[in-house]
Amino acid sequence: MSQFLAVGLFEYDPSRAEWRADAACAAMLERDAEALARGLPPAEVLSGLQSRSTPPEGLLPAPGQVWEAWHQGADGQLRCLQFQRREAGGVLLDVTAQRRHEAELWQGEAFKRSVMVCSVDCIKLIDLEGRLEYMNPGGLMVMEIDDFIPFQGRLWAELWPEGQRHEVLAAIEAARHGGIGRFTGLAPTAKGTRRWWDVVVTPILGDDGNPLKFLSISRDVSETVRAREALDELNRNLEERIEVRSQELVALEEELRQAQKMEAIGQLTGGIAHDFNNLLTGIVGSLDLMRRRVQQGRIQELERYLDTATRSAENAAALTQRLLAFARRQVLEPRPVDAGQLVQGMHELLRHSLGKKIRKDVQLDADLWLLHCDPHQLENAILNLAINARDAMPEGGNLSIRVENVSGPLSIGLPIETVAGDFVRIQVCDTGTGMDADTLKRACEPFFTTKPSGRGTGLGLSMIYGFVRQSGGQVEIHSVVGEGTCISLYLPRLLAQPEVQPTPSEAEGPVLPEVSGDCALIVEEEREVRVIIGEVLAELGYTPLAVADSATAVALIASGTLRIDLLVTSLGLSGLDGRQLAEQARATSPGLPVLYLSGQADPASLPELAEEGVELIGKPFGLEELARSVRRLRPGS
Structure with missing residues (x-):
């Protein structure tokens, strides 16, 4: 017996879009046989069929494929009809019995056992x-x-x-x-x-x-x-594990603090050694001069050198001065300050300090508020920032200084905090090498520096930070490696009406001595060391001119009113360091003899010592050693 209940033949005329079939097809589709023999549109034939797949054109599947649809007859029974392609036409099969058998098979015992x-x-x-x-x-x-x-x-x-x-x-x-x-x-x-x-x-x-x-x-x-x-065991022990881990973290934090403390002590040791050597130079030099005067029978001058030695010993407390600055405890002399006028008054100083490779741009807003701060400290802070910017641009670049009024609330500071009120912002930006995140975190630490040995003390930013914080302000640093650094000083506005005060730019310059013979410029921050060096140089026939900072020295050199025959400078100066000062001085006076003073510089870090007319002497030094160095530098000696 055939497994199909019925078999019919059909054909499709695509030119007329007609579907024609025999009587067997008409019976399966429950259509009028004569009408189906003449031809019906395929859409009309499909109107009585249901399928999960899209019907092929003309109900003719591709060769080797079939298309099946269900047709519900007038008796309510469902029939499964299968369309196949055969040669020029097609075959319609009633496969209802086959599909029911398959369904029963899936539901039968064999299927259950297979599962x-x-x-x-x-x-x-x-x-x-x-x-x-x-x-x-x-x-x-x-x-x-x-x-x-x-x-x-x-x-x-x-x-x-x-x-x-x-x-x-x-x-x-x-x-x-x-x-x-x-x-x-x-x-x-x-x-x-x-x-x-x-x-x-x-x-x-x-x-x-x-x-x-x-x-x-x-x-x-x-x-x-x-x-x-x-998981249950982990949850049961979670509190205990958290407690143990917390104790481990506390121990690790303590170890980290100890390591940071030791690192800071190492940095402080180098910085303090520099200052302490200055003190020793004053004491040893005074004692040496006293011995000479006794040998010469000039005992009436001993009290003078005793005073110098005593002051050096008493000034041992000044070793903490720079650290106190970082701790915001230094003694300041605040007064009303016009930051715009102060920056304008620094024009020549900045021009000589920056050199020709740096393009400087100064922008001052109109109607700037007055500040209440120490003008000398502010000037020193701006000079330090400008010099740091210059050093970050060895091949040249752009330096911009902008002074403007800003009002809070502002999210600023190290670390960031929200502050209210009115401030004058002094912003110094460069296009230099920039700082990475680790360097940025430590930028304001005392004695931390990225400069080579002998090129900086690492106190510049820390002292600026201490000065600004002690003045009631804040410091903000933004830096991107390869793009540059921007440092902003926020100083609070002076609300009271001030008395008219002369700005630093209006102050008189240093009084120049009567110069007879060769002139030696001594640049040393410690007064006692300046006095000792001046005495020795005077004995050697020089007229000593001693100043306490590089800014004053630059102004003297740039003035052109004084011929300088010898430069004696400490390497560890604030602002321009000794090497930078010597570079500017020798640019103005080529071949100028230079004697460097240092308590911690490594001679290997000073390649210019190989040049003629450059000497280095370590602190503390004896007077004979100082005299020998000066004699070697004197032309014709």
């Missing part, structure tokens, strides 16, 4: 007495059973530990009453491997609604249970 065979869970059939009748292959594998025969007919509950058998029996009873039994238990496999099982028991009902058998599905959940136990 059981393929499952990796342990599937068991249990009779009404609770005895094992069947176990699927996946179950035999997971239960590590090589042969099911010895287990067939055994009570299922006996395979469980005694302490859990009541749960097994309770699950069976729940299924016996039409419900679902479920539990999780720990039981060994046939070979003794202990595993956790998630067990479900359901009834297999007969036609009368009563259970015929029980179906049990057991899934191995050992990994899940172990993970849950580990």
Whole structure:
């Protein structure tokens, strides 16, 4: 017998878009045979069909393919119709019986057993007495059973530990009453491997609604249970672990603080050694001069040198001066200051300090508010920032100084804080090398410097920070590696009406001495050291001119009113350091003899010592050693 209930033939005329078929097709589609023989539009034929896929053109599938659709007849029955392509036309088949058979097969016993065979869970059939009748292959594998025969007919509950058998029996009873039994238990496999099982028991009902058998599905959940136990254990110990970890972090933080403290002590040691050597130079030099005067019988001058030595000893407390500046405890002399006029008054000083490679741009807003601060400290701060900017642009670049009024609230500072009120912002920006994040964090630490040995003390930014904070202001630094740095000083506005005060630019310059013979310019921050050097140079036939800072020295050199025959300068000056000052002086007076003074510089870091007319003497030094160095530098000696 044919497996198809009916077979019909059809054809499609694409030029006229007509679908024609024989009487068998008409019967399957329940259409008028004559009308279908003459031809109908495909859309009309499709109006009575349902399919999950798109119909092919003219209901003619591609060669080797079929298209199926369901048609509900007038009797309410569904028919499955299959369209196939055959040579020039097509064939319509009624495959309803085949599709129903396939459906019944999927629902039949063979399919059920195939599902059981393929499952990796342990599937068991249990009779009404609770005895094992069947176990699927996946179950035999997971239960590590090589042969099911010895287990067939055994009570299922006996395979469980005694302490859990009541749960097994309770699950069976729940299924016996039409419900679902479920539990999780720990039981060994046939070979003794202990595993956790998630067990479900359901009834297999007969036609009368009563259970015929029980179906049990057991899934191995050992990994899940172990993970849950580990999580529970972790949660139980979480407080203890947090406490232990917190103690470890506290210990690590203490170690970090100790390491930072030791690093800071190392940096402070170098800086303090420099200052302390200055003091020793004043004391040793005074004692040396006293010995000379005694030998010469000039004891009436001893009190003068005793005073110098005493002042050097008493000034040991000044070692903390720069550190106090960073701690915002230095003694300032605040007065009303017009920041715009102050910056304008620094024009010549900045021009000589920056050199020709740096393009300077100064922008001053109109109607700037007055400040209440120490003008000398502010001038020194701006000069320091300009020199740092210059050093960050060895090949040249742009330096901009902008002074403007700003009003709060502002989020500024190191660290950032929100401040209210009116401020004058002095901003110094460069297009130099910039700073990375680590350098930026330490930029205001005392004695921290990225400059080579002998090129800076590392006190510039720390002193600026201390000065600004002590003046009630804030410092802000923005820097990008390869793009440049912008440092902003925020100083609070003076609200009271000030008395008219002369600005630093209006102050008189240094009084020049009467010069007879050669003139020696001494640039040294320590007064006692200046006095000792001046005495020695006077004995050697020089007229000594001593100043305390590089800014004054630059002004003297730039004035052109004084011929300088010898420059004696400390390397560790604030603002322009000794090397930078010497560079400017030798640019004005080529071949000018230079004697560097330093308590910590490494001669290897000063390649210019190989040049003629340059000497280095370490602090503290004896007067004979100083005299020998000066004689070597004197032309014709």
